[in-house]
Amino acid sequence: MLDTSAGFAAQALAATADLTTPVAVVEETVLERNLARMATLARDSGLKLRPHAKTHKSPFIARRQLEHGAVGLTAATLHEAEVFADAGAGDIFIAHPPVGAAKRRRLAELAGRGLRLAVAMDDAELARDLPAGVEVMWEVDTGLHRVGTAPGEATARAVAGLPEGRLRGLFTHAGQSYAVERALAARQEWEGLAESAARLRADGIEVGELSVGSSPTAAWAAEAAAGGITEMRPGTYVFGDANQVALGAQQLEDCALGVVATVVATPERERRVLDCGTKSISADSRVQALAGWGFVLGHPDLRIERLNEEHAVVLGEADLKVGDRVVVIPSHACTSANLHPALLFVGAGEPRWEPVVARGWN
Amino acid sequence: MLDTSAGFAAQALAATADLTTPVAVVEETVLERNLARMATLARDSGLKLRPHAKTHKSPFIARRQLEHGAVGLTAATLHEAEVFADAGAGDIFIAHPPVGAAKRRRLAELAGRGLRLAVAMDDAELARDLPAGVEVMWEVDTGLHRVGTAPGEATARAVAGLPEGRLRGLFTHAGQSYAVERALAARQEWEGLAESAARLRADGIEVGELSVGSSPTAAWAAEAAAGGITEMRPGTYVFGDANQVALGAQQLEDCALGVVATVVATPERERRVLDCGTKSISADSRVQALAGWGFVLGHPDLRIERLNEEHAVVLGEADLKVGDRVVVIPSHACTSANLHPALLFVGAGEPRWEPVVARGWN
Numbered sequence: 001m002l003d004t005s006a007g008f009a010a011q012a013l014a015a016t017a018d019l020t021t022p023v024a025v026v027e028e029t030v031l032e033r034n035l036a037r038m039a040t041l042a043r044d045s046g047l048k049l050r051p052h053a054k055t056h057k058s059p060f061i062a063r064r065q066l067e068h069g070a071v072g073l074t075a076a077t078l079h080e081a082e083v084f085a086d087a088g089a090g091d092i093f094i095a096h097p098p099v100g101a102a103k104r105r106r107l108a109e110l111a112g113r114g115l116r117l118a119v120a121m122d123d124a125e126l127a128r129d130l131p132a133g134v135e136v137m138w139e140v141d142t143g144l145h146r147v148g149t150a151p152g153e154a155t156a157r158a159v160a161g162l163p164e165g166r167l168r169g170l171f172t173h174a175g176q177s178y179a180v181e182r183a184l185a186a187r188q189e190w191e192g193l194a195e196s197a198a199r200l201r202a203d204g205i206e207v208g209e210l211s212v213g214s215s216p217t218a219a220w221a222a223e224a225a226a227g228g229i230t231e232m233r234p235g236t237y238v239f240g241d242a243n244q245v246a247l248g249a250q251q252l253e254d255c256a257l258g259v260v261a262t263v264v265a266t267p268e269r270e271r272r273v274l275d276c277g278t279k280s281i282s283a284d285s286r287v288q289a290l291a292g293w294g295f296v297l298g299h300p301d302l303r304i305e306r307l308n309e310e311h312a313v314v315l316g317e318a319d320l321k322v323g324d325r326v327v328v329i330p331s332h333a334c335t336s337a338n339l340h341p342a343l344l345f346v347g348a349g350e351p352r353w354e355p356v357v358a359r360g361w362n
Numbered sequence: 363m364l365d366t367s368a369g370f371a372a373q374a375l376a377a378t379a380d381l382t383t384p385v386a387v388v389e390e391t392v393l394e395r396n397l398a399r400m401a402t403l404a405r406d407s408g409l410k411l412r413p414h415a416k417t418h419k420s421p422f423i424a425r426r427q428l429e430h431g432a433v434g435l436t437a438a439t440l441h442e443a444e445v446f447a448d449a450g451a452g453d454i455f456i457a458h459p460p461v462g463a464a465k466r467r468r469l470a471e472l473a474g475r476g477l478r479l480a481v482a483m484d485d486a487e488l489a490r491d492l493p494a495g496v497e498v499m500w501e502v503d504t505g506l507h508r509v510g511t512a513p514g515e516a517t518a519r520a521v522a523g524l525p526e527g528r529l530r531g532l533f534t535h536a537g538q539s540y541a542v543e544r545a546l547a548a549r550q551e552w553e554g555l556a557e558s559a560a561r562l563r564a565d566g567i568e569v570g571e572l573s574v575g576s577s578p579t580a581a582w583a584a585e586a587a588a589g590g591i592t593e594m595r596p597g598t599y600v601f602g603d604a605n606q607v608a609l610g611a612q613q614l615e616d617c618a619l620g621v622v623a624t625v626v627a628t629p630e631r632e633r634r635v636l637d638c639g640t641k642s643i644s645a646d647s648r649v650q651a652l653a654g655w656g657f658v659l660g661h662p663d664l665r666i667e668r669l670n671e672e673h674a675v676v677l678g679e680a681d682l683k684v685g686d687r688v689v690v691i692p693s694h695a696c697t698s699a700n701l702h703p704a705l706l707f708v709g710a711g712e713p714r715w716e717p718v719v720a721r722g723w724n
Contacts, residue, residue, distance in 0.1 A: 020440060020464045020724055054671060076672045078382060096637065096672055097626040099685055102382040122627055123684060146673055147627040147635050175670065264459040265484055265509040273509050275458065278697050280724070283646035308537065309416060309696055310438045310458055313508055322485060323461055334671060335640050338701075341722040360703040362382055362642070 005253050008347070009297040009327045012260050015344060015351040021262045021325065022280040024340040028348035030256035031061070031238060038218065038237050039068040045221035045232075050074050050093060052213065052235030055334045057358035058343070059087035061238060072116065074213070074233045075358075078106045081117075083358040091116040093137055093211075095171070095233070097126055097147065107131055118168050122148045124161030135168035137211065142192030143185060144175040151192035156199040169209025169230070170196055177216035178286045182247060186212075186220035190227035197228065216249040239333035246290030257337060258297060258327040261312065263320050272302075272320055274312040276328055280339055283307055285331035297327040304328070367615050370709070371659040371689045374622050377706060377713040383624045383687065384642040386702040390710040392618035393423070393600060400580065400599050401430040407583035407594075412436050412455060414575065414597030417696045419720035420705070421449035423600060434478065436575070436595045440468045443479075445720040453478040455499055455573075457533070457595070459488055459509065469493055480530050484510045486523030497530035499573065504554030505547060506537040513554035518561040531571025531592070532558055539578035540648040544609060548574075548582035552589035559590065578611040601695035608652030619699060620659060620689040623674065625682050634664075634682055636674040638690055642701055645669055647693035659689040666690070 012025040042049035051065045054076040062073055062084050072091030075081040081092045098107050098119050108131035111117050118135040121127055127136050140155050141148030149155045159167060170193050177185035189212040197207045212224055213233025221232055236244055239257035244250040261276035281294055293304040293312065302316040312328070320326065330336035337343060342353040374387040404411035413427045416438040424435055424446050434453030437443040443454045460469050460481050470493035473479050480497040483489055489498050502517050503510030511517045521529060532555050539547035551574040559569045574586055575595025583594055598606055601619035606612040623638035643656055655666040655674065664678040674690070682688065692698035699705065704715040 018464055020468060021462070022724055097684075099624050099626045099637070100382070100687075102380055106382060122629065126684065141629060145629070145633070146670070146675055148629060262461050264461045267484065267503060267507070267510060271507070275461070275724075278644070278646045279700055282640070283644065283697065284640045285645075308508070309700075311508055322459075322488065325462075335645065338641055338671075339722070360701070362384055362637075 005255070005297050008258060011346040012258055012327045013325055015346040016260045021260050022276040023260045023344055024280070024337065025258050025260055025327070025344045025346055026239070026354070027256045027258070028345045030254065030347065032064070032348070034238050034240065034254055034256060035064055035068045038234060039070070041218065041221050042232055043069065046225045047221050047229060048231040050211065050231055050233045051238070052076070052095070052233050053084055054080060055235040055238055056337055057083070057356045058354055059083065059357055060354045062087055062089060071231070074235070077362050078103060078110070079361045080358040081110055082106070085110060085113060085115055089115070093118045095120045095137070095173070097121050097123070099126065104129065104131065107134060120147070120171070122158070124158060127162050127166050130166065136162060136166045137168055137171045137209065140170050140172045140192050140196050142172040142174060143180070143188040144173060146175065148172065151196045152199050155196040156203060159200055159205065160203070167205065167207065169207055169211060171209070171211035171213070171233070174212065174214045174217045177214050178243065178247065182216045182249065183220065185214070186217035186224065189217055190224040190229045194228045215244055216247050219249070236333055239337065241333035241336070242291035242294045242329050242331045243285065243287050245295070245329070246287045252295065252329070255329045257333045257343070258329050259336065260325055261328055263322050263324045263326070266322055270315055270317055272314045272318075274314060274326065274328070275310060276312050277307045277310045279309045280336070281307065281312070281328055281330040282332055282335035282339060284335040288331070291331045294331045295329045297329060299326065367617070367659050370620060373708045374620055374689045375687050377708040378622045383622050384638040385622045385706055386642070386699065387620050387622055387689070387706045387708055388601070388716070389618045389620070390707045392616065392709065394426070394710070396600050396602065396616055396618060397426055397430045400596060401432070403580065403583050404594055405431065408587045409583050409591060410593040412573065412593055412595050413600070414438070414457070414595050415446055416442060417597040417600055418699055419445070419718045420716055421445065421719055422716045424449055424451060433593070436597070439724050440465060440472070441723045442720040443472055444468070447472060447475060447477055455480045457482045457499070457535070459483050459485070461488065466491065466493065469496060482509070482533070484520070486520060489524050489528050492528065498524060498528045499530055499533045499571065502532050502534045502554050502558050504534040504536060505542070505550040506535060508537065510534065514557045514561050517558040518565060521562055521567065522565070529567065529569065531569050531573060533571070533573035533575070533595070536574065536576045536579045539576050540605065540609065544578045544611065545582065547576070548579035548586065551579055552586040552591045556590045577606055578609050581611065598695055601699065603695035603698070604653035604656045604691050604693045605647065605649050607657070608649045614657065614691070617691045619695045619705070620691050621698065622687055623690055625684050625686045625688070628684055632677055632679055634676045636676060636688065636690070637672060638674050639669045639672045641671045642698070643669065643674070643690055643692040644694055644697035644701060646697040650693070653693045656693045657691040659691060661688065
């Protein structure tokens, strides 16, 4: 256990002593360090930083990201984009294809507010009735096999169908970085975009932005820049989580989001039950073999064996009795923060609540 | 595909045509049938019904459960208990040990409102400073190995430490019914409680209620009653979900909660991407080998291969193109409903929103 994590645990426990658990707590000095570090990495690498705000859904954190030099934000949903526009963001990329008349209406309303807006797309048909002024970031599939056209020829052919003047650039998300070697995923991102851009430019098509993004591949920002990439969109780095630690992308001391939980039962000497579960730390473990359902701060030998909605079964030896409290670092920060109406900020001045405004609606 | 599911899908798609997706929809006639069926099963078996309201967190559904003859409600958190007390419930069992001063304060406030209240406990120490009038339901571990004392002697010894007049009865939750044969789990529930009650009664200790509960074991209500059980606490049955269908506890036509999603990409002929994910249908699949991440109504050959926060990758052949909409039955209804501020009720009169009031806070 590093000193800073112990500090987080102590601060979190002190600030929540009078509250019922589970409570989601953010250590603001760690958060700030994460924000500053990523901003510096982007700047030093010559990349624009457009953080993915789906991780926190918090206007406060979004503003801090912009104050740290982010050129704009990435959003996953129209609701997030609307909330962050309300909070003052003037440049938002919605990294999801806006399909259907209802989404187009809301997109048009948002565009009417004078923001700089782009949306994800991997199908030129979808661009036909885009609201005026909304640009396209074309999605290239560099290994995740979710949305996107294959790099190179397939992308060039598909992009050719876009109405003139719509294309801002190409983007990809190396979500495979949760399953394969991070260095490989990072290389797949920048090579896939660079190859596609070269092919398009050879056809005389202007490609402005080349945008990569995932917290696990962020460390390769300089290599990405050298490969022609212009922008990065990490999300999870603001909070860190057990997944990032398991992947080696962040250290335990970088984890800024924890859930304070109480030991409510000790049915066996090495089995304890906490009052947190899938409704406070989420069941979404992307690298479960390594990160399990999360880590218990200060208790590296404890393992969260399973989660139910309001229970975590923790195995292992520890000096913890009924009534004691611990701080759990969730496996996945993004889906965990989404479960809480507000996060309790500690570590910088008086504890205060920051609402997770963009949660719930789409 | 059964007719009623097709009916649900059609109603859900019609009611949400002008809305952005994902949207959580409840088919109210199916919900009502589930409520009536469980109420009848309990009545015919001679068991009191105390449904677990954590599944829906909805005052409307809680009232319907009471109107169908439930003796009271089960809650998982103090917040749920407070919300349902506000909604008029006069008899609530909080199936979680209320550990710590903050929970005790809120419990005392709740007790002060004149409700009939009981709380879970597996440690007599915890009962020492319980607010006046709050009874104890002692938790027996009949196979889940979460909270609770072992049936029989261990339970009798531990319960003996309770202050006189506190014990209402014994309860258990056969959560193992998601992993072992349901009939076995059901038998473990009633036999474990009956054995413990016999042991306590032999010591002259009065044991009023014997309460079992899980939707997968509910079908054995009559056998449980014959074994001395007095009460049942199923939760998920109100909505059903892919887990219940996979276990054989409910049929697909009994699923009353679905999430309407839009096809946003078809990168390959047999790979489609929907705009629902772990922030709208939850990553909590308890019987994943069978239920996967959920079912796509009307498309039994489609398989949800993986979920990200706002994406579901669906594999298989189907006549579905970008812009088409489908209804997804989540793997786990309880954690899915919890992700939505409100559920759109369809199938009985004009569509209307019912808020998921008890979500978010603990």
